[in-house]
Amino acid sequence: MSLANNKDTSPLKSKDFGENFVWGVSTAAYQIEGSHNKNGKSASIWDIFSSKKGNIYQDQNGTIACDFYKKYKEDILLMKSMNITNFRFSISWTRVLPNGVGEVNKEGIAFYNNVIDFCLECNITPWVTIYHWDLPQILEDKGGWANREILEWFSEFATVCATNFGDRVKNWMVLNEPMVFTGAGYFLGVHAPGKKGLKHFLPAVHHAVLCQAKGGRILRKLVPNANIGTTFSCSQITPRSSKKKDIIAAKKADAMLNRLFLEPSLGMGYPTEDVSVLEKIEKYFKPEDKEDSVFEFDFIGVQNYTREIVKHSHFVPYLKAKIVKATKRKVKITQMDWEVYPPSISKMLTKFDAYSGVKNIIVTENGAAFNDVMVNGEINDEDRTAYLHDYIKEVKKAKEQGVNVNGYFVWTFTDNFEWAEGYFPRFGLVHVDFSTQKRTMKKSGHWYAKLIEL
Numbered sequence: 001m002s003l004a005n006n007k008d009t010s011p012l013k014s015k016d017f018g019e020n021f022v023w024g025v026s027t028a029a030y031q032i033e034g035s036h037n038k039n040g041k042s043a044s045i046w047d048i049f050s051s052k053k054g055n056i057y058q059d060q061n062g063t064i065a066c067d068f069y070k071k072y073k074e075d076i077l078l079m080k081s082m083n084i085t086n087f088r089f090s091i092s093w094t095r096v097l098p099n100g101v102g103e104v105n106k107e108g109i110a111f112y113n114n115v116i117d118f119c120l121e122c123n124i125t126p127w128v129t130i131y132h133w134d135l136p137q138i139l140e141d142k143g144g145w146a147n148r149e150i151l152e153w154f155s156e157f158a159t160v161c162a163t164n165f166g167d168r169v170k171n172w173m174v175l176n177e178p179m180v181f182t183g184a185g186y187f188l189g190v191h192a193p194g195k196k197g198l199k200h201f202l203p204a205v206h207h208a209v210l211c212q213a214k215g216g217r218i219l220r221k222l223v224p225n226a227n228i229g230t231t232f233s234c235s236q237i238t239p240r241s242s243k244k245k246d247i248i249a250a251k252k253a254d255a256m257l258n259r260l261f262l263e264p265s266l267g268m269g270y271p272t273e274d275v276s277v278l279e280k281i282e283k284y285f286k287p288e289d290k291e292d293s294v295f296e297f298d299f300i301g302v303q304n305y306t307r308e309i310v311k312h313s314h315f316v317p318y319l320k321a322k323i324v325k326a327t328k329r330k331v332k333i334t335q336m337d338w339e340v341y342p343p344s345i346s347k348m349l350t351k352f353d354a355y356s357g358v359k360n361i362i363v364t365e366n367g368a369a370f371n372d373v374m375v376n377g378e379i380n381d382e383d384r385t386a387y388l389h390d391y392i393k394e395v396k397k398a399k400e401q402g403v404n405v406n407g408y409f410v411w412t413f414t415d416n417f418e419w420a421e422g423y424f425p426r427f428g429l430v431h432v433d434f435s436t437q438k439r440t441m442k443k444s445g446h447w448y449a450k451l452i453e454l
């Protein structure tokens, strides 16, 4: 096991994180559920995007995924057997509201009620993400996140979630990684809905910022004793050199990748001083929007996997900044071509903790995809185990240095549908044979179970 980036060589023990520290696993509806058109569910943007040739690795899709819709009991029991006491999952919008708004699908609600009740029966606390990227296609046809009406659509969805599940679910996350679903989905076009350019991206960003706060307010009003958060993707950003232009490029990348969605929620507005193109968001602004972007979250979810090295590039419009790919840097990488760099997580925790408005931090995702090989029915995934070990050690280091971090969730429980990369990257603690749906706990799963054992 590599301890390369850790000076602290003492064994990792969960009890060193304190009694109230929560340990769990994270998932998302489209990546695991399957049953994409069963019992009243309609199409989301991911159903449509992945049905089009060329969008996803080997034209794969989430129509079956891990079949969690049918196998939820088996999976939750497996979690229980692994000492997992916190399970993060998301609600599929089109399962509960097939028309995006309006009539509620009773069978969709029943499914999540069953999942929640079974978790509670197994002493597993549910952590629910309201929106993990699967917008109803019917709403995308009207402009999706780029249409300001999303504020009403999303409010309705959040209200349905809060009123139906809020009696038993107390831990909530409003949005999952808004930078990724707006950036990849509405600027680069590599994720659903496949839109490109600033005219989609900027309104989508602004509306996501408003929905993030609005969702928080809805939960606060409707769910007694709720613990309300939202999650952010983030990466430590390092300039490639000490040249001024690389430092400026790194600052811009940091503003886009790490600050864009957090700062408006804290009342700080958009980081326009570093990224001037964000001034164009003004066009979509109503007078009350600055205030309406603010919400006092009980916690923020930090999702960190890697760091990025950034250099100046004249050819990149607006940002003039470019990521130096990890594959070109001769560093250890995962199947996602992301650098394995454990100190990134402690740096990001420290950075977010420094905002006075951030009250509490939960690592709502961290994990790694590696090429798992099954030998005699076993998967000895040392790379993943070492990755988790080294990153969790960095979380511990941050906590010891005073960062208010109080939870850690592995991405992810079972191997699943990794968006545009399909089923190729395997992130799970549990291996899935997608032709038989057989689950096999990997070595890392056994290791995590032992780590978090009470």
Ligand code: NOJ
Pocket (backbone or CB within 6 Å): 028, 031, 176, 177, 303, 365, 411, 418, 419
């Ligand atoms: C971010 C996303 O929230 C999740 O859906 C994704 O699978 C993981 N990170 C890994 O890329």
